[in-house]
Amino acid sequence: MKKLMLLVTAVMFSPIFLLAQSGDPELDYIKDVYSKEKKIIVDEYMDLDVQDGAKFWPIYGAYESKREKLATERINLIKEYVDNFSNLTPELADKTAKTALSNNISLSKLNLDYYKKMKKALGPVRAAKFMQLETYLQNSWRAYVQDNVPEINELDKTQKH
Numbered sequence: 339m340k341k342l343m344l345l346v347t348a349v350m351f352s353p354i355f356l357l358a359q360s361g362d363p364e365l366d367y368i369k370d371v372y373s374k375e376k377k378i379i380v381d382e383y384m385d386l387d388v389q390d391g392a393k394f395w396p397i398y399g400a401y402e403s404k405r406e407k408l409a410t411e412r413i414n415l416i417k418e419y420v421d422n423f424s425n426l427t428p429e430l431a432d433k434t435a436k437t438a439l440s441n442n443i444s445l446s447k448l449n450l451d452y453y454k455k456m457k458k459a460l461g462p463v464r465a466a467k468f469m470q471l472e473t474y475l476q477n478s479w480r481a482y483v484q485d486n487v488p489e490i491n492e493l494d495k496t497q498k499h
Contacts, residue, residue: 376475380398383471394459397456400452415434449473453465
């Protein structure tokens with residue numbers, strides 16, 4: 339699994355990925371490459387035969403479509419936070435926190451929903467295996483973002499919020 343993670347890490351953690359979709363062909367290309375690389379990683383990690391692959395890939399495609407929308411929302415929120423960090427108001431801090439928490443809840447609900455679908459199609463072991471990989475990728479992304487966006491305590495300590 340570690341070899342597979344190196345591949346996704348190289349693509350996923352490029353700082354330019356934080357800029358999300360901007361209409362810029364180069365950024366859209368990076369997102370496309372990430373999606374393709376992730377699919378290769380999932381394919382290798384899941385190691386499905388043709389019969390199980392026929393069940394898995396349509397579910398995966400639907401899952402990725404919905405997950406990508408949540409990821410785009412999260413990236414846009416991060417960009418908004420970074421852009422407004424030096425002028426962070428209590429209202430913006432509250433909005434950002436609530437939106438991030440709501441996004442986390444939506445992602446957890448999506449994961450649970452698709453775990454159930456995969457479990458029905460492939461059994462609990464394979465469904466859990468996929469969710470283990472997804473959780474690893476999601477947690478890695480969160481850790482990367484946490485390490486690379488400014489923390490609120492970095493604001494001027496004299497600011498009142």
